[in-house]
Each structure stands twice: as structure tokens, then as C-alpha cells.
Amino acid sequence: MSIDPRIQASFDRQSMMVTLGATLAETGNGTATISAPILPGSTQQQGFGHAGLTFSIGDSAAGYAALTLIPDHQEVVTAEIKINLIAPAKGDRLIARGRVIKPGRRLIVVTSDVYAESGGIERHIACLMGTMVPVDL
Amino acid sequence: MSIDPRIQASFDRQSMMVTLGATLAETGNGTATISAPILPGSTQQQGFGHAGLTFSIGDSAAGYAALTLIPDHQEVVTAEIKINLIAPAKGDRLIARGRVIKPGRRLIVVTSDVYAESGGIERHIACLMGTMVPVDL
Amino acid sequence: MSIDPRIQASFDRQSMMVTLGATLAETGNGTATISAPILPGSTQQQGFGHAGLTFSIGDSAAGYAALTLIPDHQEVVTAEIKINLIAPAKGDRLIARGRVIKPGRRLIVVTSDVYAESGGIERHIACLMGTMVPVDL
């Protein structure tokens, strides 16, 4: 369990992650994990986590998974991403695990799975699949 | 320009919309518009609006567009939605316009376009296409 | 109603379009239209047009819409595309209308709508949204 300082530095500049209470839990070689509580200010109309919360950490985990594989003079931006929401976001916290499916110089295909943890048990609540684009800093 | 009180009541229960500073601007027959500033707490690492902000208001606008067409004893939840991000989220505020493409008893196909407004000029920054599912309250 | 000879030449090299009986009906500035019958060899298990037929002409119409906007020394390939199927593909023929949402040097965001025509009446059966990538010939 380690965190690439470059990814942490980028993460720390994402004020949205602070707003959502999210933390970077781990980065690997083409992987990144982000977790976040379901804050009182992050819910939808039924009191569950908003799709925007699940999306935000799922998208960022996928983006940072891509960032682990590209040169230091580049960043990544999300070109497109799709989310399938498969269960309500309820529990103690959400965990998003991003992973690169296919690296590339122009396009990086990524996926992310989001889980809701309750009492140590994880339930799969969403899956994302998308495209990240490397851009020069 | 009017707002359905039922949609407003549901919107007011979405604490995520409050966190993002979003407001419900209009609802119609199969349409809904949400706007939001780019708050200091809603940015990505380059200081632009986070994809999670654009997604959150785009998804909610699409969901509320669907809600305008279903019976009072039902809510909608997002089954899946895809976002293509076509320009950086920078400007005075973002505007998401949701619209029902195809109503249905089991599935409602929706779309949403998000614009960034600067000095009265709108730039198209994202488009979403997804599926809402009516669920009994 | 005109057809760009460059688009027609590329279309004629897509043997899949011949197999499906598809024809290029029109090209414009960032638009392209393809139509196809529902051949006996293009159905799914219930006898309606296969999702693969609807997808094939929808994807190609979107790709050719993009091709109308790029330099002659380039082609486009589909990076990703999503289809929402909203009604069964039944009728005399299918018509796919592709359109560029956002041109770009690296990525071109496209959309396509597919209709089923019966007795002169069109029914909307699918919508697609995706990303085309220009590549050098």
C-alpha cells in the first residue's frame, strides 16, 4: 500500500475531493484507490449518496490510475466516461478502485468500480468505463 | 419559466445540490434546467470545474426532466449515464439542460447538455445520455 | 441532398455496409445519413433488426459525419460509442443520421439517431453518442 507523491500532489489540488471528504488511499502501476464518507452534504433526495459523489470518486480514481502511467510533463483529462449505478450508495464509506484497461499515447481506456462499505463488508454499487486523454502541462 | 413544486421539493432534499450551490432554474414537460456556480470547493487540479460538478448537475437535470413525466407515487433513479466532456468547465456558472428523449413505464431515456456561461455567452462543455428508472416511493 | 465523393469512396470500401444492404444517402457539413433495409440476414431472435445492424449504420453515420470535417490526409476511427435502444427495429428500412457535436483536432464528439421507417412514417429507435479519432492515412 503506497501512494505516488505526484498523484497525491495532484489530488490535493482537486478541491472537489476535499469538499467530498475524499482521500487517496493507494496508487499502483495503472491503479488508484480513493475513498470517501457519505457526508451529510453529499446525498440525493432519498438520503443515499448522490450519483455525483459516486461518479466523482470513480472518475478521479480512473483518472489517477491513468496518471500513474504517463510522463511527468503531462496531466490527464476525462474525455468521456459512463457509469452504471447498480445499488444505492449507503454505508459507512465509498471506495473507488480505478484501473487502466489499455494505455496509449493519445487515449487511455480506464475502468473503475465503486463499493459501499458497511461494517467491514463491501457491496458493489457502480462501475465506470471511460477514456482519459494525456495533455501537456 | 416555471418550476413544478414537486420537482423543487425533491431538489431541495438533494443536499449535494446545496453543497454545489446549484439551483433549479426551470422545469417543463419532460425538461429541467439546473445552474450552478463553479465554487472554490468544486474544482479539479487545474482550477476548472471538476467533472463531478458537471456530471452532478447534468445527471440531476436529466433525472428531473424524467420526473416531470411520471406519476406522483414514483421517483426516478439513474440506472446509467454517460458523459462526454467537450470543453473545460470555466466561466461564471454552469447550466445543465435535461430533456427526455423517450418516456417509458420501465425505462426513460434522457439527455442533458451542460454549458459554461461567461459574460452572457454560453459555451457547450458536456453532453450526457442515460437511462432513468421509475421506482415506487 | 448531396454526397461528398470522398465519403462515398470510403463507404464503398466498408464491405460490412454492402453485407447489410446499406447505402449512403447524404453528407453535409458535419452530417451524414445512411439507410438500410432490415434484411432477412440482419435480425435478432425475435425477427426484428439486430442491435448490431442499428449500431453498424449508426456508428458509420457518426463516423462519416466526422470525416466531412477533417483534412484529406486523415481518416477517422471510432474510439468509443454508446447506444441506447429505445424501440424495436421493425419497419421497411432504418435510417441513421449522424452529426458532429464538437469537432476537434484530436477528438471529435459525435451523435447519431436511428429511425425505423414504415409506410413513410419514421419512429425513433436508437440514439448514439461517441468519440471519433482522426488518424493519418
Next chain:
Amino acid sequence: MSIDPRIQASFDRQSMMVTLGATLAETGNGTATISAPILPGSTQQQGFGHAGLTFSIGDSAAGYAALTLIPDHQEVVTAEIKINLIAPAKGDRLIARGRVIKPGRRLIVVTSDVYAESGGIERHIACLMGTMVPVDL
């Protein structure tokens, strides 16, 4: 390696699969595998397999993976599916492996990976993620 006769019977009614030369290779508990050659009539303008071929077998494999999990009096139809094309479809044949991510009474979330095999080596060329809907026969 076995094939559920019910899935085979449905597959045999999909004339599109015959047109593409596709065969059902295996079905399991929430899984299905389809393979297809790249026929002379299934190519795009550069001579590689058309995205419509890759999509057709990827979508059908995902749909049949879902069908293995639902009651005999029901069929499934694709509500929506997204494909990311990550490498050209070239090789001896394509293999699509579908899998259910999340079963459900109303919606079944599925995924599919498509590989191109050349000389016994498989290359990952596409991934799909979508939603199947059970419908009564």
C-alpha cells in the same frame, strides 16, 4: 465447456449471427462466449473488422450471459450498451466473452470483452458495458 440448449436455440434464431459467421462457443452461469471470423463481408474501410462486427458479437455475448440467469418465460433485450474500441480488429477470428456484473429482476448489468486471435495469441480489442432488460415472451 458446455452450451445451454436454450441459449443455443435463441442464438440460432439470430440470423445476424449466421450472416457474420458467428458461433456460440460456451455458456455458463452468467457467462457466454461467441466467436466469429472476420469475413470478407464484415470489414471497415481499412480492411479490418468493422466496429459493427465487434459490437454485434460483444452485445450478443453480453445478452446471452444475462439470459443464462433469467426464467424460461423471459427473453432479454439490450437497453443500452457502450463499446470502447482499443485495438484494430485484425486476426484469424474474434472472441467475445460476456459476463453478468449484476443480475436483477428489472435490469441486468453486463460486460463483454472482445479479443482478436492470431496464431493462438489473443489481443484485447474492445470492452463493452451495458444494461439488459428481461421481457416476457
